[in-house]
Amino acid sequence: MKPLITGAAGHIGKNLAKAIYRKYDLVLTDVKEDEELHRYGHFIQADLANAQETEQLMDGIDAIVHLGAIATESTYEKIQKANFDSTLHIYEAARKHGIKRIVFASSNHAVGFHPINQSIGPDAPHLPDTFYGASKAFGENLANMYHKKHGIETACLRIGSYLEKPAEHRNLNTWISIRDMNQLIVRCLEADRIGTSVFYGVSSLHNDYFDNRDAAKIGYAPEDNPEDYREEIENVKLENVTDYIGGAFTNFGR
Numbered sequence: 001m002k003p004l005i006t007g008a009a010g011h012i013g014k015n016l017a018k019a020i021y022r023k024y025d026l027v028l029t030d031v032k033e034d035e036e037l038h039r040y041g042h043f044i045q046a047d048l049a050n051a052q053e054t055e056q057l058m059d060g061i062d063a064i065v066h067l068g069a070i071a072t073e074s075t076y077e078k079i080q081k082a083n084f085d086s087t088l089h090i091y092e093a094a095r096k097h098g099i100k101r102i103v104f105a106s107s108n109h110a111v112g113f114h115p116i117n118q119s120i121g122p123d124a125p126h127l128p129d130t131f132y133g134a135s136k137a138f139g140e141n142l143a144n145m146y147h148k149k150h151g152i153e154t155a156c157l158r159i160g161s162y163l164e165k166p167a168e169h170r171n172l173n174t175w176i177s178i179r180d181m182n183q184l185i186v187r188c189l190e191a192d193r194i195g196t197s198v199f200y201g202v203s204s205l206h207n208d209y210f211d212n213r214d215a216a217k218i219g220y221a222p223e224d225n226p227e228d229y230r231e232e233i234e235n236v237k238l239e240n241v242t243d244y245i246g247g248a249f250t251n252f253g254r
């Protein structure tokens with residue numbers, strides 16, 4: 001299989017490329033040049049906010065892992081280019097090139113205004129907490145539209161907190177480890193049929209925030225458990241703690 005990984009110079013992309021390059025014929029892209037990436041596949045520098053540059057990445061590609069984005073809150077203008085426009089360009093390019101599988105890095109911030117302790121599932125309606133979260137909700141909606149119209153399947157991964165280890169109390173429910181993130185993405189690439197699916201990108205199948213049991217159906221079996229760090233972090237609480245899934249992001253711009 002020849003997957004394209006966007007945002008390959010970023011945290012998730014680089015760790016993923018490093019972990020899977022022996023198994024797949026990778027094409028890696030990012031707006032930033034990154035020397036190390038040449039070791040893991042064919043690297044092409046491109047700005048996904050530019051439709052033509054995005055289309056030129058697609059030759060011979062079987063599936064896309066779309067990670068390239070601004071990964072936090074920013075001005076609407078910046079989020080528009082890097083997240084809204086880029087994701088549209090990815091879907092349009094996939095349609096034109098007959099690519100039928102996308103793994104989309106969505107975010108817990110697409111549903112950030114759901115209250116904690118209600119364990120929301122894949123059907124939880126969008127309640128974005130930022131322009132950033134709204135761009136991820138938009139991406140999930142594009143996924144649905146391109147599935148219905150063009151048969152492109154997408155796994156939307158509402159990623160929690162991708163960290164080497166949990167760092168604060170909220171991470172007991174939001175953490176995903178590096179190897180679990182890699183595993184989840186590979187399961188999404190390899191699964192037989194996914195239609196438009198939503199999975200939570202957390203090292204858990206069921207916790208106080210997320211009911212992620214659907215992910216087990218494609219073989220996701222987290223190897224790490226945030227509970228192993230409970231004692232270490234239980235009392236670490238950041239400022240601006242909220243009772244919403246999106247945590248401090250729900251306070252941006254208020």
Ligand SMILES: NC(=O)c1ccc[n+]([C@@H]2O[C@H](COP(=O)([O-])OP(=O)(O)OC[C@H]3O[C@@H](n4cnc5c(N)ncnc54)[C@H](O)[C@@H]3O)[C@@H](O)[C@H]2O)c1
Pocket residue numbers: 006007008009010011012013029030031032046047048049066067068069070071072081082086105106107108158159160161162163
């Ligand atoms: N890290 C997390 O905890 C987390 C949580 C939820 C969602 N996500 C999502 O996962 C994805 C990857 O996250 P990450 O932590 O690796 O982020 P990151 O910021 O480390 O990497 C994102 C990469 O995208 C690239 N990029 C930005 N704009 C681009 C453009 N216009 N064209 C091409 N490339 C562009 C950046 O150069 C960067 O290398 C993002 O879409 C992010 O929103 C991450």
